[in-house]
Amino acid sequence: MSVVIIIPARHASSRYPGKPLVDLKGASGEPRSLIRRSWDAAVAVTGVDRVVVATDDERIRDHASGFGAEVVMTSTECRNGTERCAEAIANLGISPEIVVNLQGDAPLTPAWFVEDLIAGLRADSQAGVATPVLRCSGKMRADLIADRMAGRVGGTTAVFGAENQALYFSKEVVPYAAGDFGDDQDSPVFHHVGVYAYRPEALASYNxxxxxxxxxxxxxxQLRFLERGQRILCVQVESRGRQFWELNNPEDVPRLETMMKEMGID
Incomplete structure (x- = not known):
C-alpha cells in the first residue's frame, strides 16, 4: 500500500468539545458535519489507497460509519493527532509508504495541497515528515493577528529556512514584520496548514x-519532531483562488460557512 490518509478525530476537545460533529452549511444551505466534510476533502485526493477515520469516541465512530467511512478505534490516551495516527496504523496492521494526517478540523483543504505534500516528501529523502505552508495575504495575516489580540487560539504560522526546512511553528504570528500589508498583498507570514505526511519510521518514533x-x-x-532533531519539510502550496481556514473556535463556524458560500462549495 502506497499512501493512506488518516483523519484523527476526538470528541473531548478542551477548546471545542464535540467539534467533529458540528454542522457546517455549504453554499446550498445543506448542513454536513465537520468530520464528513473532512472525509469529503480526503477522498478527493488522487493517488491515495485508503482513507480511515481514527477516533476514540463511539458517537464519532457511529456517525462516520453512517456516511460510509472506514473507522478504526484508538485509545483515549492519544494526546494529539500524530499519536492517534501512529496508533491507528499499528491497529490496522499496515505499513504504507506514506501516512497522511488530514486533521478533522480543516474541511477546506484542497486536494492539491495534499497531492503536492505527498510529492514533496517523496522528492526529499532526508525528510521524515512534511507539512504544507501557505503564504498569507495581508488580510489573512491581519485575521491571524486579530484572533490573537482577541485571545482566541487561531491558526498556526511557520518559519522555515534553507531547503524549506522548518525552523519553528507558533500560535503567535511569526515572523514579526513592521507595518501593514494590503489585503491582497503578499506578506512574509506563512500559515501552517494542519496536514502532515510521515514516513512510517518517523511516525513510529514519535510515540x-x-x-x-x-x-x-x-x-x-509537530514541535516534538523539531525538538528531537527530525527534519520537517515545509512544502509551499498555492491557494489558486481558494480561501482557507481551519475550525479552531465556535466563532470560526460562520467564517467557514461564508467562505464555502463565496466559493460555491456545497
Whole structure:
C-alpha cells in the first residue's frame, strides 16, 4: 500500500468539545458535519489507497460509519493527532509508504495541497515528515493577528529556512514584520496548514519520544519532531483562488460557512 490518509478525530476537545460533529452549511444551505466534510476533502485526493477515520469516541465512530467511512478505534490516551495516527496504523496492521494526517478540523483543504505534500516528501529523502505552508495575504495575516489580540487560539504560522526546512511553528504570528500589508498583498507570514505526511519510521518514533516542553507550551504536536532533531519539510502550496481556514473556535463556524458560500462549495 502506497499512501493512506488518516483523519484523527476526538470528541473531548478542551477548546471545542464535540467539534467533529458540528454542522457546517455549504453554499446550498445543506448542513454536513465537520468530520464528513473532512472525509469529503480526503477522498478527493488522487493517488491515495485508503482513507480511515481514527477516533476514540463511539458517537464519532457511529456517525462516520453512517456516511460510509472506514473507522478504526484508538485509545483515549492519544494526546494529539500524530499519536492517534501512529496508533491507528499499528491497529490496522499496515505499513504504507506514506501516512497522511488530514486533521478533522480543516474541511477546506484542497486536494492539491495534499497531492503536492505527498510529492514533496517523496522528492526529499532526508525528510521524515512534511507539512504544507501557505503564504498569507495581508488580510489573512491581519485575521491571524486579530484572533490573537482577541485571545482566541487561531491558526498556526511557520518559519522555515534553507531547503524549506522548518525552523519553528507558533500560535503567535511569526515572523514579526513592521507595518501593514494590503489585503491582497503578499506578506512574509506563512500559515501552517494542519496536514502532515510521515514516513512510517518517523511516525513510529514519535510515540516513543514523549511530549516535549515546546510542544507542551505551544500546544503544537509537530514541535516534538523539531525538538528531537527530525527534519520537517515545509512544502509551499498555492491557494489558486481558494480561501482557507481551519475550525479552531465556535466563532470560526460562520467564517467557514461564508467562505464555502463565496466559493460555491456545497
Amino acid at each position: 516513543e519520544w514523549g511530549e516535549g516542553p515546546l510542544e507542551r507550551l505551544e500546544g503544537l504536536e
